[in-house]
Amino acid sequence: AQLPLHVLEQEPPALSQALQSIKSGLGEDKLVHMRDSRALDREAVTRNVKRQVERITNDEGFMRKVRSGELLIVGAFYELSSGIVDFFH
Numbered sequence: 001a002q003l004p005l006h007v008l009e010q011e012p013p014a015l016s017q018a019l020q021s022i023k024s025g026l027g028e029d030k031l032v033h034m035r036d037s038r039a040l041d042r043e044a045v046t047r048n049v050k051r052q053v054e055r056i057t058n059d060e061g062f063m064r065k066v067r068s069g070e071l072l073i074v075g076a077f078y079e080l081s082s083g084i085v086d087f088f089h
Contacts, residue, residue: 005020008020022048042077045077046077046088049075049076049077049088050075050088052075053073053074053075053088056073057073074087074088075087075088075089076088
């Protein structure tokens with residue numbers, strides 16, 4: 001999703017749409033100043049996870065299950081190299 005828009009548009013339609021949706025929530029105007037590629041990737045993933053949790057919590061069907069105790073919504077980042085999971089609230 002961090003690729004230029006014209007590159008994303010060359011993907012199959014469903015993938016292109018998904019990547020463009022992710023891209024729209026990254027706040028690239030703030031990411032552009034980051035120079036460390038690992039930090040940039042982590043920040044982009046973190047922003048995407050938080051955005052997806054926000055979208056899910058705006059859905060009444062999901063929130064009804066949360067309120068009844070049937071579902072717990074948790075955003076997290078799994079670092080492959082270390083095996084560490086950071087949970088967001």
